[in-house]
Amino acid sequence: MDLIRSIPKVDKILTEPVCQRLLKDHPRPVVLAAVRQVLDELRKATLAGRVQAADLTPTAVCAGIERCLAAGEAFSLRRVVNGTGVVIHTNLGRSSLAPRLREHLADIAFGYSTLEYDLAAGERGTRYAHVEQLICRLTGAEAALVVNNNAAAVLLVLSAMGAGREVVVSRGELVEIGGAFRIPDVMKLGGALLREVGTTNRTHLRDYRGAITDQTAMLLKVHCSNFAVIGFTAEVTVSELVALGKECGVPVVADIGSGNLVDWQGVAGMNEPRVQEYLAAGVDLVTFSGDKLLGGPQAGIIAGRAAVINPLKKHQLLRALRVDKLTLAALEGTLRLYRDEQLAWAEIPTLRLLRMTAAELKKKGQQALRRLRRQLPDSITAELVTGFSQVGGGALPLAELPTWLLAIRSAEHSTRELEEGLRRQPVPVIGRIAHGDFLLDLRTVADDDWPAVVDALRAVSV
Ligand SMILES: *Cc1c(COP(=O)(O)O)cnc(C)c1O
Numbered sequence: 001m002d003l004i005r006s007i008p009k010v011d012k013i014l015t016e017p018v019c020q021r022l023l024k025d026h027p028r029p030v031v032l033a034a035v036r037q038v039l040d041e042l043r044k045a046t047l048a049g050r051v052q053a054a055d056l057t058p059t060a061v062c063a064g065i066e067r068c069l070a071a072g073e074a075f076s077l078r079r080v081v082n083g084t085g086v087v088i089h090t091n092l093g094r095s096s097l098a099p100r101l102r103e104h105l106a107d108i109a110f111g112y113s114t115l116e117y118d119l120a121a122g123e124r125g126t127r128y129a130h131v132e133q134l135i136c137r138l139t140g141a142e143a144a145l146v147v148n149n150n151a152a153a154v155l156l157v158l159s160a161m162g163a164g165r166e167v168v169v170s171r172g173e174l175v176e177i178g179g180a181f182r183i184p185d186v187m188k189l190g191g192a193l194l195r196e197v198g199t200t201n202r203t204h205l206r207d208y209r210g211a212i213t214d215q216t217a218m219l220l221k222v223h224c225s226n227f228a229v230i231g232f233t234a235e236v237t238v239s240e241l242v243a244l245g246k247e248c249g250v251p252v253v254a255d256i257g258s259g260n261l262v263d264w265q266g267v268a269g270m271n272e273p274r275v276q277e278y279l280a281a282g283v284d285l286v287t288f289s290g291d292k293l294l295g296g297p298q299a300g301i302i303a304g305r306a307a308v309i310n311p312l313k314k315h316q317l318l319r320a321l322r323v324d325k326l327t328l329a330a331l332e333g334t335l336r337l338y339r340d341e342q343l344a345w346a347e348i349p350t351l352r353l354l355r356m357t358a359a360e361l362k363k364k365g366q367q368a369l370r371r372l373r374r375q376l377p378d379s380i381t382a383e384l385v386t387g388f389s390q391v392g393g394g395a396l397p398l399a400e401l402p403t404w405l406l407a408i409r410s411a412e413h414s415t416r417e418l419e420e421g422l423r424r425q426p427v428p429v430i431g432r433i434a435h436g437d438f439l440l441d442l443r444t445v446a447d448d449d450w451p452a453v454v455d456a457l458r459a460v461s462v
Helices: 010-014 017-025 028-047 058-073 099-109 129-139 150-162 183-189 205-211 238-248 275-280 306-313 317-321 325-337 341-347 349-355 358-375 415-423 447-461
Strands: 086-088 143-147 166-170 193-197 216-222 252-257 285-289 300-304 380-392 401-410 432-434 437-441
Touching (some): 010 017, 010 028, 010 058, 017 028, 099 325, 129 143, 129 325, 143 150, 143 317, 143 325, 150 166, 150 183, 150 285, 150 317, 166 183, 166 205, 205 238, 216 238, 238 252, 252 275, 275 285, 275 300, 300 306, 341 349, 358 401, 358 447, 401 447, 415 432, 415 437, 415 447
Parallel strands (some): 086 380, 166 193, 166 216, 216 252, 252 285
Antiparallel strands (some): 285 300, 380 401
16 A cells, blocks of 8 residues: 555656656657556556565656657557568568659659549549559550459459359369458358359369359459469369350459569569460459559559450449559559569569579678678677578469578577567567577568668667
8 A cells, every 4th residue: 555655646757857858859648648657557566566666766657658658659550671581571561662653652642633633634533544554555454443452353343243143263262361361251242152163173174164054243263372282183274264254155354363464584483474464365354462473552453354344443332442542653653664674673672572583692691791790799690591582472382582591699688589679679670580590581671771670689689
């Protein structure tokens, strides 16, 4: 009870020099909220018998308030250093945008724009017009539409074309993408009836043929993005499916996941077909993500025949799935780089990072090592080791990209403590632990990340 009574009162603590200083730097309601939170927690801890007199001195309480404010000041959604080597890391924001889009994005974000305004006509326009021609030109599609993400694209297509009717899918393609996007569930949500054909490892053209009735809305091909079936397998090719669709008068739709536009010739393991190849094979419509291999913002792109896409543009659901101006600005900017494939390779981080060779990464590693040795205390040591990076984003799960990593050790901390300490910095550094070492994959650490890495390593080593 004595302890409870010795917890300082709010008014009293606010007169402390530390709090007076905090009040100068932060809005009063924010400081007050931190004071109340800390005193409240102290009260509870005291009642639970976890507090000693020394924890209740004005100095100790003020230090707690300062920590509480500092923690609350950091943005929740903030920049991190990606040292995992997973290029399209869904938990870390998937693709980063091309730096040259920065100024254009700021223009659109901080001012008015032509979002739904037709400059030539001087009247209302549509937001979807900004990227449609570009998508058509790059992919060979007749028409295109953009929604919030690929999950939304699939939902819209199923709702508009499949509601109350049957959608034929191979049992080998009933995928679940991370974050619980499951083809059978999306199908249900869109009101379409799933008509499964074939088996997990083998599906034949005759299986599709046998499932087509006058209730069939479409043949759906789904990219097995994040898994591979190996061994005794059989899959119907896109061309075969298209021929069957034509013969039976049923549209063929492909959810191709990643949305690859470039030729990966020469990059080992990157055997991803291009969007244009699906459309050239005669698929009526494809859907794909904007922020996987395409390297743009989160978006879902629907491209294909005008007769199939035009009704989607009028569907009520589109309003709920519509993209905002920042997405459109980032997508238009990214797609414009693809007009010149060399420019796309050079400027789009996702493409650039995936194509980096082990030799380039080793050179990057040697530079990083020199810098770290110059700037870090002796208690932190680092060496270069070889390993593999991953594509991520549920794309090409078997591709292993040879890479170089920094293996970092601390004389004062265990690997676990090092990992956790780096994760708790103002600019968190996210790596991985393997064989007892903390590893930073050079592929995903950007050149301008190194000052943040140095700061973080210094902070954990004190
Ligand atoms: C990733 C993926 C999705 C979901 O795309 P989002 O853009 O993340 O919504 C759907 N289908 C396939 C085949 C995918 O690979």
